[in-house]
Amino acid sequence: MITLYTFHLSTNGRKVHMALEEAHAAYTITPVNLMKGEQKNPDYLKLNPNGKVPTIVDNGVVMWESIAILLYLAEKFPAANLLPTAAAERARAFQWLVWQPTTFSAPVSALFRQLRFTAEGQRDQTVIDQARAEVAKNAEILAGGLQGREYLAGTCSIADIAFLPYLHVLHELGIPLPSELEAYYKRLAARPSWGKVLAYTG
Ligand SMILES: N[C@@H](CCC(=O)N[C@@H](CS)C(=O)NCC(=O)O)C(=O)O
Known part of the structure; x- marks a missing residue:
């Protein structure tokens, strides 16, 4: 257990x-x-x-x-x-599994802290603008990784699972996502596990 x-x-x-x-x-x-x-x-x-x-x-x-x-x-x-066995797909999964915590998550968390945990008068607009710009850039990169694919590495894997909670936060904050990413978010969020x-x- x-x-x-x-x-x-x-x-x-x-x-x-x-x-x-x-x-x-x-x-x-x-x-x-x-x-x-x-x-x-x-x-x-x-x-x-x-x-x-x-x-x-x-x-x-x-x-x-x-x-x-x-x-x-x-x-x-x-x-x-939950992890592809073929070398190329497995490497793709590893790539996204490293990129999620090192690059994708920080600006999402910064935006969440500013917009949900900071009183309106105390928000830092510079931090918000910078986080929004980084989120937008990263969202394009992630959408690029999904071109012609339903999931990041073959079938639904831990690479996809790593992103879903952050996409959920962006969704909750009403941050617009590229259409491929919005569809991907909905596909993952529809899973009974979520x-x-x-x-x-x-
Ligand atoms: N790199 C760690 C990060 C863990 C982390 O930052 N957890 C947050 C919640 S999402 C936390 O426990 N924050 C409480 C704190 O920092 O005191 C991981 O991926 O597990």
């Missing part, structure tokens, strides 16, 4: 939650309330010294970093076909 430590609204936690659902894994969730600072509790820091979610524990094996966890789950549950993720409210 896998235990997932997460906060229901965490984008990184949602990636792992969705992958567990896609894999039909046996798992339980232990909520870590980020609003109450529970990620900094000494007992949780013993599992994840970063004081962040998600973390998983699988038969005594403790793991953090959402992308590492996605790779672990894809390998542990090969029947779910429905389960959204239904989880801690």
Whole structure:
């Protein structure tokens, strides 16, 4: 049995939650309330010294970093076909799995913090404008990766799962996406696994 430590609204936690659902894994969730600072509790820091979610524990094996966890789950549950086996498609999946946390997510999170967590009078328009521009550029790059494809690397894989929580945030913020990306977002969001993720409210 896998235990997932997460906060229901965490984008990184949602990636792992969705992958567990896609894999039909046996798992339980232990909520870590980020609003109450529970990620900094000494007992949780013993599992994840970063004081962040998600973390998983699988038969005594403790793991953090959402992308590492996605790779672990894809390998542990090969029947779910969450990572292509052919070298070229697998490399494509790795490329997007690296690009998502290193490039795509930061401006999305910056925009979310400004527009959802900062009082209107205290927002930084320079930060907002810069984040919007980076999001728009990255959205074009991601849409380019989808030309002629339904998913980033063959069938639906952990590469797609890594992006969905961030596309969801952009959707919630009403940020327009290129049409290919909008269609891709809707395709992924229609998966029952994502429905389960959204239904989880801690
Ligand atoms: N690189 C980490 C990032 C984890 C992360 O930033 N998690 C956020 C939630 S999405 C968090 O726990 N924030 C609470 C904090 O920083 O105190 C991963 O991919 O797992």
